[in-house]
Each structure stands twice: as structure tokens, then as C-alpha cells.
Amino acid sequence: MSAKILEIRWHGRGGQGVVTASQLLARSAMREGKYVQAFPEFGPERMGAPIKAYTRISDNQIKIHSGVKTPNIVIVLDPSLIGQVDIGEGLAEDGLILVNSEKDAGTVSRIAGLTGKKVLAIDASKIALETIGRNIVNTSIMGALVKVTGVVSLDALLKEIEASFGAKLNRKVIDGNLAAAKRAYEVLN
Amino acid sequence: MTQTVTQKIMALNGAEAIAEAMRQINPDVVASYPITPQTIIVERFSEFVADGLVDTEFVAAESEHSALSASIGAAAAGGRSMTATSSQGFALMWEMLYIAAGMRLPIVMAVANRALSGPINIHCDHSDSMGGRDSGWIQLYSENVQEAYDNTIQAIKIGEHQNVRLPVMVCMDGFTTSHAVERIDVLDDNAVKKFVGEYHIDHPLLDVDQAVTYGPLALPEYYFEIKMQQIEAMTNAKPVIEQVSKAYGSISGRSYGLVEPYNMEKAELAIVILGSTAGTAKSLLDDLNDPRLGLLKIRTFRPFPTEEIAANLRKCKAVAVLDRAASFGSIGGPVFSEVRAALYDEPKRPQIVNYIYGLGGRDTTTDMLKTVYDDLDTVAKTGKPDPVQRFLGLRDD
Numbered sequence: 400m401s402a403k404i405l406e407i408r409w410h411g412r413g414g415q416g417v418v419t420a421s422q423l424l425a426r427s428a429m430r431e432g433k434y435v436q437a438f439p440e441f442g443p444e445r446m447g448a449p450i451k452a453y454t455r456i457s458d459n460q461i462k463i464h465s466g467v468k469t470p471n472i473v474i475v476l477d478p479s480l481i482g483q484v485d486i487g488e489g490l491a492e493d494g495l496i497l498v499n500s501e502k503d504a505g506t507v508s509r510i511a512g513l514t515g516k517k518v519l520a521i522d523a524s525k526i527a528l529e530t531i532g533r534n535i536v537n538t539s540i541m542g543a544l545v546k547v548t549g550v551v552s553l554d555a556l557l558k559e560i561e562a563s564f565g566a567k568l569n570r571k572v573i574d575g576n577l578a579a580a581k582r583a584y585e586v587l588n
Numbered sequence: 589m590t591q592t593v594t595q596k597i598m599a600l601n602g603a604e605a606i607a608e609a610m611r612q613i614n615p616d617v618v619a620s621y622p623i624t625p626q627t628i629i630v631e632r633f634s635e636f637v638a639d640g641l642v643d644t645e646f647v648a649a650e651s652e653h654s655a656l657s658a659s660i661g662a663a664a665a666g667g668r669s670m671t672a673t674s675s676q677g678f679a680l681m682w683e684m685l686y687i688a689a690g691m692r693l694p695i696v697m698a699v700a701n702r703a704l705s706g707p708i709n710i711h712c713d714h715s716d717s718m719g720g721r722d723s724g725w726i727q728l729y730s731e732n733v734q735e736a737y738d739n740t741i742q743a744i745k746i747g748e749h750q751n752v753r754l755p756v757m758v759c760m761d762g763f764t765t766s767h768a769v770e771r772i773d774v775l776d777d778n779a780v781k782k783f784v785g786e787y788h789i790d791h792p793l794l795d796v797d798q799a800v801t802y803g804p805l806a807l808p809e810y811y812f813e814i815k816m817q818q819i820e821a822m823t824n825a826k827p828v829i830e831q832v833s834k835a836y837g838s839i840s841g842r843s844y845g846l847v848e849p850y851n852m853e854k855a856e857l858a859i860v861i862l863g864s865t866a867g868t869a870k871s872l873l874d875d876l877n878d879p880r881l882g883l884l885k886i887r888t889f890r891p892f893p894t895e896e897i898a899a900n901l902r903k904c905k906a907v908a909v910l911d912r913a914a915s916f917g918s919i920g921g922p923v924f925s926e927v928r929a930a931l932y933d934e935p936k937r938p939q940i941v942n943y944i945y946g947l948g949g950r951d952t953t954t955d956m957l958k959t960v961y962d963d964l965d966t967v968a969k970t971g972k973p974d975p976v977q978r979f980l981g982l983r984d985d
Contacts, residue, residue, distance in 0.1 A: 422599070422769050425599060426599045426769075429597065429599050429771050433771075434770075434771050435599065435769070435771050436768055436769065436770050437599075437768065437769040438601075438763075438764075438768035439767065441710075441711060441763040441767065461770070462732075462867040462868070462871040462874070463867060463868050463871035463954065464731075464732070464761070464764050464765070464768075464864040464865060464867045464868050465865075465868050465951050465952055465953045465954065466951045466953075468953065
């Protein structure tokens with residue numbers, strides 16, 4: 400795999416906005432002039448079933464069209480997947496796992512068998528409930544991702560949430576998502 | 589070079605990009621039936637119809653057989669018509685494929701390539717469109733979302749050209765391209781409108797003042813000559829595809845020929861491939877940075893670019909042709925058989941082997957493609973293409 404492409408794998412369950420998150424991040428990066436790919440794991444899509452999606456980001460045209468095998472970043476939207484699916488699979492050597500969990504990173508690592516890996520936990524569900532009023536964590540966890548990795552700027556993410564959700568969702572929900580991303584960005588140090 | 593027009597950067601998947609091209613083309617009739625992974629194309633396009641963004645008559649047909657039949661009727665009547673399909677839907681269109689071509693109707697059809705049943709599989713391979721390679725349609729294969737968009741616009745110009753008048757399939761890899769969001773450049777609406785121009789047919793069926801018959805009976809006295817005209821039209825299509833590509837390049841900055849050589853200047857070992865895996869091979873070649881290794885991507889499979897393929901491969905020592913469709917009982921896949929034949933008249937031919945890969949959506953990685961180049965190195969050294977047919981990514985458990 401070409402070192403110049405950042406690869407991200409998203410874990411979640413059907414209905415949690417996993418595919419939306421993979422695309423939202425790609426579109427945010429595109430706002431900053433990057434080349435992108437975003438695609439779901441193409442399988443049966445059912446509410447509640449574990450699903451995966453992927454984002455690739457690069458300064459140059461992305462030519463590769465095979466699946467993501469060695470992600471640099473893994474993001475887990477649903478805490479109930481920890482210990483259920485292999486979230487550390489293929490993780491690049493210096494890779495990061497960002498998990499939505501009320502538990503601390505050490506506990507998550509132990510349950511998921513990720514000892515020795517760089518794991519970061521954030522209670523994104525709490526933030527989502529407080530800001531959006533629903534347990535949809537994709538925007539809050541992206542706020543955290545942006546803070547920790549700087550893969551895109553917070554500004555680009557917020558602009559993209561506004562643009563992508565603007566056509567489909569009402570003002571209150573959009574504002575909730577913007578607040579969720581900002582809150583997660585702020586709580587992490 | 590002419591100044592290219594303003595373009596908008598968009599994040600679209602292949603299906604959305606084709607729907608976007610269709611919106612800009614604004615065809616008179618779109619008739620279709622949904623099937624995964626094509627569905628997004630007509631789903632999105634039907635939204636454009638509902639929102640009044642196009643003037644198209646949208647026919648939600650009761651099957652793919654009917655969808656293509658309606659497209660044929662609309663095209664014969666004098667309208668620009670488009671449709672889209674995949675896999676089983678493609679198979680259900682079968683008899684109408686030949687009728688569209690035999691009646692010389694320049695319908696443009698997007699194909700999101702998908703494996704054929706059975707067993708049932710929704711993922712990509714090229715079995716559907718490869719099966720239709722002798723139906724008389726022009727076939728363009730797209731590597732990525734950008735090409736799916738660009739090929740759709742060019743297909744209109746190619747098929748409708750007076751020397752061609754043939755239906756055109758724009759193929760893209762199901763899911764890998766149809767469902768993957770990529771960054772692409774989208775032309776200005778007016779630029780596309782100007783590029784495709786007005787649809788004109790000399791003898792439309794609905795011109796009651798000059799009544800004509802479409803699809804009549806043609807027995808042994810005439811049938812052969814009509815088929816000969818189709819053969820000639822395919823021959824004529826080759827320069828037209830290149831002209832259209834050049835004209836498209838002058839407005840978009842993106843030009844595609846019949847084939848695309850990549851790192852072929854000094855290549856001794858070459859892979860020949862079509863579709864999205866060509867991109868994966870390019871990525872590998874970029875990483876390896878080895879002038880001995882090259883790639884020849886086939887963009888136009890019908891008409892088959894025999895001379896261009898021979899010219900690109902004649903200096904190679906060993907060539908691997910990758911087929912994403914099996915031709916059961918043949919010496920190799922469809923692409924292999926024709927590439928091999930294209931080299932027959934060369935005084936000095938490279939060794940040539942065939943790999944069947946990616947059936948039913950099996951992922952093809954850069955590591956796998958690397959093994960093909962390694963194999964080619966052995967074939968070149970030993971001078972023995974044995975076995976001729978191989979299988980890439982096949983499980984051995």
C-alpha cells in the first residue's frame with residue numbers, strides 16, 4: 400500500500416450513519432483540496448448488523464481500487480462491537496483506534512485484545528445525546544478524530560456537515576450535529 | 589490546445605456520476621428497471637425527472653427486456669434514449685441487444701458490471717457485458733468514477749456519429765466504481781449540451797410524410813448485407829472514438845484513446861486489463877517504479893483495438909492478460925483470446941499467459957498483481973507460458 404494514502408476503516412451498525420461518516424470525512428478533506436475515496440463494505444445491509452466503511456485521503460489522485468487491508472486509523476461508532484468484531488484487524492504499525500465508549504481506553508484495549516496498540520476512547524454517545532438528542536455519534540466522533548489527527552480542519556468538517564445535511568435535515572438537527580462535532584473537539588486534549 | 593471549460597469538483601460515486609452525465613445530456617427517453625448495483629443510476633435520474641431538471645420521458649418498465657424494448661422504440665421514433673442495467677437484467681435484455689444494434693439505434697446504456705447467477709452474487713465481474721460482446725454494441729470500460737462520467741458523455745457522440753449509428757455500452761465495475769465516492773471534475777451543463785448537440789436521425793419512424801419500416805423481415809437475399817453494414821460501422825467507430833476523445837479532451841482536459849499504455853515505453857513485462865483493477869495496477873507500478881514493468885489498459889473492447897494492442901505489446905518479452913470473466917471450455921478468457929490473436933501476425937511475439945481474476949467480486953490487491961509480474965519474469969526467462977491459463981486470488985483451501 401502506498402504510504403502517501405491515509406486509510407481509515409469505520410465500524411458500526413446499520414442505521415448508525417457509518418457510510419455517511421465515511422463520505423462526510425472524504426468530502427471534508429476534498430474541501431481542502433485532497434483526493435478521496437469513500438466506500439462501504441459491500442454486503443447485506445440491515446438495521447443493526449455490523450458494517451464497515453472506508454475512507455481514503457491523499458494529496459494525489461487515488462488510483463488503487465482494492466479493499467483497505469491495513470488502515471492507519473480505525474473508528475468504532477458502536478461500543479457493543481468491542482470484543483465482538485476484530486476492530487484491530489490489519490491495523491498499520493503506528494495506527495490509531497478511536498472508539499466510542501464510556502469506558503477508558505485501557506479497559507477497551509483489554510476487552511478488545513488491543514494491548515500495545517494506540518487506543519483512544521471518547522464517550523461520543525453522551526455528547527450526541529446532549530447535543531443532537533439521539534445516539535447518532537458519527538459527527539461527534541469525527542470532531543474527536545479531527546482534534547487527534549488533524550486529518551482535516553474542524554472548519555472544513557463543520558462546513559461539510561452544514562452542506563451535506565443542509566439539504567436533508569432540519570435546522571435543529573444540523574445545529575445539533577455541528578455542536579456535537581465541536582463539543583467532541585473541545586473535550587479532547 | 590483550446591481553453592478547457594470551467595469544471596466543478598464533486599464527490600460522487602460512479603452511479604451518481606453517470607446519472608449526473610445523463611442529467612446534462614437530457615435525453616428524450618430513459619426506460620429502465622432497477623437492479624443492484626445499477627439501481628442508483630436510475631433512482632437518482634428519476635429524482636431529476638421529478639424535480640423537473642430534465643425534459644426526459646421516464647419509463648419505469650416492468651422488466652429489463654421491456655426497458656430496452658422501450659429504448660429501442662424511442663430511438664427509432666427519433667428520440668435520444670438511454671438506459672442502464674447489470675447482471676441478470678443484462679441477461680434478460682439479450683434478444684433486444686441484438687435488435688438495438690441491428691436496427692442501428694444509438695442507444696447509450698450504462699452497465700454496472702456484476703456477476704451472473706448461479707450462484708447468486710451481487711458483486712463485480714465482467715461476465716454480463718463480456719457475454720454481450722458479439723451483440724453489435726460498442727463497449728467502453730471505465731477505470732474509475734471520472735471515466736464513467738466522461739465515457740457516458742462521449743458515448744452519445746460516438747454512437748450517434750453518421751458513420752457509426754450503433755448502440756454503446758458504458759461499463760463500470762459494480763460496487764467498486766458504482767458505489768465508491770471519488771473526487772471528480774464535472775463539466776458545465778452548457779458545455780455538455782453543446783458537446784452532445786441535438787439528436788438527429790435521418791429517417792425517424794414517426795415521420796409519417798416519409799414512411800419507413802424498422803425491423804422488417806430480411807431473408808437470405810438481404811440479411812447478410814445488413815450484417816456487413818454493422819461490421820463496417822464497427823470499423824468506422826474506431827477513428828470516431830478517437831476523434832470524439834480528442835474533442836472531449838479539448839473541453840475537459842481529459843482524453844482517452846482506444847487503449848491506455850501506462851509505463852509501457854521500456855516495458856518488458858506487461859499486464860493487459862480493463863476496468864477498475866487497471867487503477868490498482870497503476871498504483872503498484874507507481875510504487876515499484878520499475879521501467880521493465882508496464883500496463884496496457886483497454887478502454888474500448890468493441891470495436892477491438894487490434895493494431896493498437898499489437899503496437900503496444902510487440903516489444904514485450906512476456907504479457908499477462910487478466911480476464912474478469914471465464915469463457916468456459918475456451919483456451920482463456922475473452923480478452924485473452926483476442927489479445928493473443930492480435931499478436932499472431934507479429935514477426936516476434938511475446939510469451940503470453942491468461943489470468944482469470946476477481947470473479948464474483950473477489951478483491952484483487954497490489955500484492956496479487958505483483959505476483960503476476962513475478963510470474964511473467966519467470967515466463968520470460970524460461971520462454972515457456974505454461975500453464976497458459978492461471979487463476980489469480982483463487983483460494984486453495
